[in-house]
Amino acid sequence: MTNRRNLNSVSESHKTFTGDQSDMVTRLNLPDSLWAATANAPPATKQLTGDTSVDVAIVGAGFNGLRAAICLAEAGKTVAVVDAGDVGWGASGRNGGQVNPIGHEPPAAVARRWEGKHDSVYARQYPKFVIDSADELFDVVRRYNIQCDAEQNGWIRAIHGDSALADFELMYDGWAAAGADIKMIDRAELEALSGSPSYQAGWVAPRGGSVQPLSYVRGLATAAIAAGANIYTHTRVNDLTPRGDQWVLRTAKAAITADQVLLSTNGYTDDLCRGLKETVVPIISIQAATAPLTPEQDSKILPGRHTFADTRRVIFYFKKTADNRLVFGSAGFSGDQPGEPDKRRIILGLSKVYPFLTDIQLDYIWGGRIAVTQDHLPHIHQPAPGLWTGLGCNGRGVAMSTVMGRLLAELALGKDARDLPLPVTGLKPFPFHRFHRLGAKVALHWKELQDNREASV
Numbered sequence: 001m002t003n004r005r006n007l008n009s010v011s012e013s014h015k016t017f018t019g020d021q022s023d024m025v026t027r028l029n030l031p032d033s034l035w036a037a038t039a040n041a042p043p044a045t046k047q048l049t050g051d052t053s054v055d056v057a058i059v060g061a062g063f064n065g066l067r068a069a070i071c072l073a074e075a076g077k078t079v080a081v082v083d084a085g086d087v088g089w090g091a092s093g094r095n096g097g098q099v100n101p102i103g104h105e106p107p108a109a110v111a112r113r114w115e116g117k118h119d120s121v122y123a124r125q126y127p128k129f130v131i132d133s134a135d136e137l138f139d140v141v142r143r144y145n146i147q148c149d150a151e152q153n154g155w156i157r158a159i160h161g162d163s164a165l166a167d168f169e170l171m172y173d174g175w176a177a178a179g180a181d182i183k184m185i186d187r188a189e190l191e192a193l194s195g196s197p198s199y200q201a202g203w204v205a206p207r208g209g210s211v212q213p214l215s216y217v218r219g220l221a222t223a224a225i226a227a228g229a230n231i232y233t234h235t236r237v238n239d240l241t242p243r244g245d246q247w248v249l250r251t252a253k254a255a256i257t258a259d260q261v262l263l264s265t266n267g268y269t270d271d272l273c274r275g276l277k278e279t280v281v282p283i284i285s286i287q288a289a290t291a292p293l294t295p296e297q298d299s300k301i302l303p304g305r306h307t308f309a310d311t312r313r314v315i316f317y318f319k320k321t322a323d324n325r326l327v328f329g330s331a332g333f334s335g336d337q338p339g340e341p342d343k344r345r346i347i348l349g350l351s352k353v354y355p356f357l358t359d360i361q362l363d364y365i366w367g368g369r370i371a372v373t374q375d376h377l378p379h380i381h382q383p384a385p386g387l388w389t390g391l392g393c394n395g396r397g398v399a400m401s402t403v404m405g406r407l408l409a410e411l412a413l414g415k416d417a418r419d420l421p422l423p424v425t426g427l428k429p430f431p432f433h434r435f436h437r438l439g440a441k442v443a444l445h446w447k448e449l450q451d452n453r454e455a456s457v
Contacts, residue, residue: 028085028234030093030214031336033366034289034327039214040147042087043222048232048254054078056412057249057258059237059272062092063398064390065264066220066231067140067405068412073227075413080256081229082249084236088217090268091397094368096287096317096329097213098307099399100155101134102182102205103127104376106174113375118423127178129421133399134207140402141211146219148211149322153305155208158190158199161455164311165201172203181206194308195300196353198455210307210319213398240272240387247386260412263389264405266397267369273383278429280392282369286332288346289325291361298324301354312455316349325363326350332367342367352455370395378404380411380424388412 030036056072058065061083069079083089103110111123134152141150159168176182182205185193190202221231239250240261249256263273267282293301302308302320309317318328328350332342343365350357373379373392378400380390388411390404407420417424 028089030086030089031366031368032364033094033214033287034321034325034364035093035097035212035214037364038321038323039093039212040218042218043225043231045087045221045231045233048080048082048235048251048256050253051255051257052080052230053257054080054230055258056080056260056262057082057247057256058262058264059083059249060090060264060266060268061087061217061221061231061233062090062264062266063217063220063401064266064405064408065262066217066224067402068262068264068409069224069229069231069405070144070220070227071406071409072412073224073229075409077413079224079229080258081224081231082235082237082251082256083231083233086233087221087231088214091266091368091370092217092401093214094287094366095213095285095398096319096327097210097216097398098155098309098317098319099134099137099152099209099211100205100307100309100396101131101207101399102155102157102171102175102180103130103396104394106170107178108174110377113377114423118425119418121418122421122423125421127175127180129403130396130400131175131178131180131207133396133403134209136406137211137399137402138209141216141219144219144223146216146223148213148215148219150209150211150216151305152207152209154204154206154307156185156190156194156202156204156306156308158194158196158202158308158310160199160310160312162200168311193304193306194302197355198353199310204306208307211398212322216398237272242384242386245386260386260388262408262412263387263391264408265389266391266393266401267371269371269391273387273389275427275429276381276383276389276391279379279381279427280371280373281430283372284332284336284367285329285370285395286338286342286346286365286367287327287329288338288343288362288365289321289327290350290357291325291363293320293324293326297357300356301326316353318353328353336367336369338365338367370397374428374430378422380404380407380417380420380422381427382411382417382424383427 055077058081107127307319393400
C-alpha cells in the first residue's frame with residue numbers, strides 16, 4: 001500500500017480534457033450496437049455543474065460502480081457516481097452479455113499462486129466467489145425487477161481440438177471438486193445442445209446464462225437512483241487529489257469532495273490514479289449480431305438458449321438474443337471500432353462453427369475493452385487510504401463486476417479486507433506496458449494461428 005502523502009502527485013500524469021463538456025457528449029456516444037438499438041431507456045441523468053460533498057464518490061457508471069452505489073446508498077451513505085460518457089458507455093454496455101460462473105484456471109492453481117503470499121483463507125473463499133457470481137447477478141435482477149432479457153439457461157464450454165483436452169479436463173475436475181455445478185457432455189449431446197458439428201466434447205454449467213447488458217446496466221442505474229445515489233454522466237474527472245482525510249475530484253465545471261473514492265473503470269482505466277492503468281492490458285472484444293434467424297436456423301442453433309464459448313486461445317463465444325439473432329464474438333484487431341478485417345474474422349468464425357449459415361447477414365458489429373491482468377485473476381487494490389479499486393475481470397465481467405461492486409462497497413463501509421474472497425494487493429504494472437497495443441496484436445495473431453492448426457474443423 002502507498003500512504004496518502006505519496007498520492008499528492010496522483011494526478012500529475014493524468015491527461016486533462018481540454019474541451020468543454022458539450023464536446024465530450026459527442027465524443028463519448030455509445031457505439032452503434034444491437035444493445036444500443038434494443039435496450040430499455042436509461043434513467044434521467046445530468047452533468048455535474050456545481051460543487052458537492054458526499055460520503056463516497058464512484059468513478060465509472062458500469063456494473064461495478066453502480067452495484068457499489070446501490071449497496072452504499074441502501075446503507076445510508078451519500079453517493080455520487082460520475083462517468084465521462086453515458087451510463088454503460090464502457091464495457092458494461094458493449095460486452096457479449098454472457099454470465100459465466102467458472103474462472104480461467106482451476107482453484108488449486110490459484111491456491112498455489114497465492115501460497116506464501118496471502119493468507120490461505122483467500123484460496124478457500126475464492127472458488128465460492130466465482131461459482132456464486134452468476135446466481136448473485138440473477139438475484140440482483142429479480143430484486144430490482146430489472147428488465148434485461150435475463151435467462152439462466154446454462155453455459156456451454158466446448159473443446160476446439162485435441163490439444164485443449166488435457167487443460168479442459170483439469171479445469172473440469174478442479175471446479176467440480178470446488179463445488180461448481182457442471183456436467184461433461186460428449187460430441188452428440190454437444191451438437192444437440194449447440195447445433196454445431198464442429199466440437200468434440202464440452203461441459204454445461206447450468207447456473208450460467210445471459211442478459212441484455214445495456215438494459216442490465218441501465219436497470220442498475222435506475223435502482224441506484226431509487227436508493228438515493230446521484231449519477232452524473234458526461235462528467236469526466238480530470239484530477240483526483242487527497243485533502244486531509246478526504247479526496248477532491250475535479251471536473252471541468254465542478255468539484256466533488258468525498259470521504260472515500262471507488263475507481264470502477266476496469267478496461268477504460270486512465271491516468272487518474274498513477275500506476276493503476278499499467279496493471280491491466282485492455283484487449284478488444286468484438287461482437288456481431290446477425291439478422292434474425294429463420295425458423296429452421298433457430299430450431300437448430302442453441303435450441304435450449306444456452307450461452308457458448310470454446311477453448312480457443314482467441315475464443316469464439318455466442319448466444320441467441322430475445323429476438324432470435326445470433327450474437328457472435330471473438331477478440332478484435334482493429335481497436336474499439338471494428339474494421340473490415342474484424343468483420344471478415346467474424347464471418348469466417350461463424351462459418352467454422354455453423355457451416356450451414358451461408359450468406360449470413362450481419363446487422364451490427366461493435367467492440368469494447370476487456371481488462372486483462374498478469375495472473376488472469378481479478379484484483380482489488382487500495383492505492384491510498386480511502387481510495388479503492390477493483391478491476392481485471394479478464395472476460396468474466398458481467399457476473400464478476402457485479403460482485404466486485406458489492407465487495408468495494410463493503411470495504412468502503414468498513415469491512416475487514418481479510419474477510420474478502422480476494423486479497424487486497426499492491427499495484428503491479430505490466431512490463432513494457434506502453435507497448436501493449438503492439439504486443440497484444442502480435443500475440444493474438446500468433447494464438448490465432450495456433451488455434452487454426454489445432455481446431456477439429
